[in-house]
Amino acid sequence: MPGERIPYVDGRTAQPAALERVAARVAAQLRAGRDVFTGRSRPVFVGMGASYAALALPLRMLADGAVPARQELASEIGSGVALADADLVIGVSQSGRSPETVDTLAMVPRERRAAVVNVVPSRLGYTAAHTVDLGNEPDSYASTIGYTGTLIALAMIARTILGTSPAEVAAEWTGIADVLTRHERALAPVVDEVAGRAGRVVAADIVASGASRSASESGALLLREVCRVPASALVTRNYLHGEMESAGQTLHVVIGDGRELEIARSLAGARHLTLCVTSAAVDPGDHLHVVRIPEGVSMPVRTVLETAVLQRLAGSLAMVRGVAIEDFVFDNTDTKIEEPIG
Numbered sequence: 001m002p003g004e005r006i007p008y009v010d011g012r013t014a015q016p017a018a019l020e021r022v023a024a025r026v027a028a029q030l031r032a033g034r035d036v037f038t039g040r041s042r043p044v045f046v047g048m049g050a051s052y053a054a055l056a057l058p059l060r061m062l063a064d065g066a067v068p069a070r071q072e073l074a075s076e077i078g079s080g081v082a083l084a085d086a087d088l089v090i091g092v093s094q095s096g097r098s099p100e101t102v103d104t105l106a107m108v109p110r111e112r113r114a115a116v117v118n119v120v121p122s123r124l125g126y127t128a129a130h131t132v133d134l135g136n137e138p139d140s141y142a143s144t145i146g147y148t149g150t151l152i153a154l155a156m157i158a159r160t161i162l163g164t165s166p167a168e169v170a171a172e173w174t175g176i177a178d179v180l181t182r183h184e185r186a187l188a189p190v191v192d193e194v195a196g197r198a199g200r201v202v203a204a205d206i207v208a209s210g211a212s213r214s215a216s217e218s219g220a221l222l223l224r225e226v227c228r229v230p231a232s233a234l235v236t237r238n239y240l241h242g243e244m245e246s247a248g249q250t251l252h253v254v255i256g257d258g259r260e261l262e263i264a265r266s267l268a269g270a271r272h273l274t275l276c277v278t279s280a281a282v283d284p285g286d287h288l289h290v291v292r293i294p295e296g297v298s299m300p301v302r303t304v305l306e307t308a309v310l311q312r313l314a315g316s317l318a319m320v321r322g323v324a325i326e327d328f329v330f331d332n333t334d335t336k337i338e339e340p341i342g
Helices: 008-032 050-051 056-065 101-106 123-127 145-161 166-171 176-197 208-225 259-269 297-320
Strands: 042-049 072-075 088-092 111-115 132-133 203-208 233-235 250-255 275-276 286-293
Touching: 008 132, 008 145, 008 166, 008 176, 042 203, 050 145, 056 101, 056 145, 056 208, 056 297, 072 176, 072 233, 088 101, 088 145, 101 123, 101 208, 111 123, 111 145, 111 233, 123 132, 123 166, 123 176, 132 250, 145 166, 145 297, 176 259, 176 286, 176 297, 203 208, 203 259, 208 233, 208 250, 259 275, 259 286, 275 297
Parallel strands: 042 072, 042 088, 088 111, 111 132, 203 233, 203 250, 250 275, 275 286
Antiparallel strands: none
């Protein structure tokens, strides 16, 4: 059933197997439609909300491959002039019904429009000349499977733009269900302990850089949506320039292996509740909790594993705070297109 909604907890449980299906499906689509993406030199990715957060991953991958891609918040484009130099505009919307993203794609000729969606058919898919879909995977309202599946699709698209062979594109995700399942077992007790201690926090800072911003930005959104904690996604180096000074009755999630480690230790040393998500060997302490990311995984796989930590944290903290996860406060009806497709 297109657009089927499932409870948040069920989405988390079904996620490992779902991502295996998504990876296989997207790999097959990109194998058949490889020419759409290969060799693009000026792609622009657009989205809103969580779909916009997901764009940090392909942007970093393409930058590392010397492709000057960029991302745009669809509502802020203004006019097609901002897209005039793009050789492909890729609109990302899990529902395919975000009006801002649909309107942005309409600013460029149809042959330069591509879409990444979960739900098919959808308005965005209908608008684009080229569509990559996740296969109508059932998803929670505060997205779980739809978001991590989108990360996989965007990573595969980035690899394809960079000229990676279809076999290598697919191989990166071989066994993702087992990898994620093992990771979930390891992170659960640590994250649940942090959630238990965070019931009375007044705010949360999620700190990361590079591709990990896809985890931090989606994680901050989940903390707001799922457990109603005012949360901010902050960039590592910028956090040092004054942003961390407001620590106090706050939860801090610090993601990374570089300067992030010293930030985490500094916050914990000042008795602020801190969760460090890293592949580095970090000793936990009274205020420092550590989730280890397996060593040797690729950047895209790592980003999915980091995202799983924030998903668990949001769900566990909602339980601690007594917030019904599916009970959203506001119903903003103009954020999704409702009219029939075609």
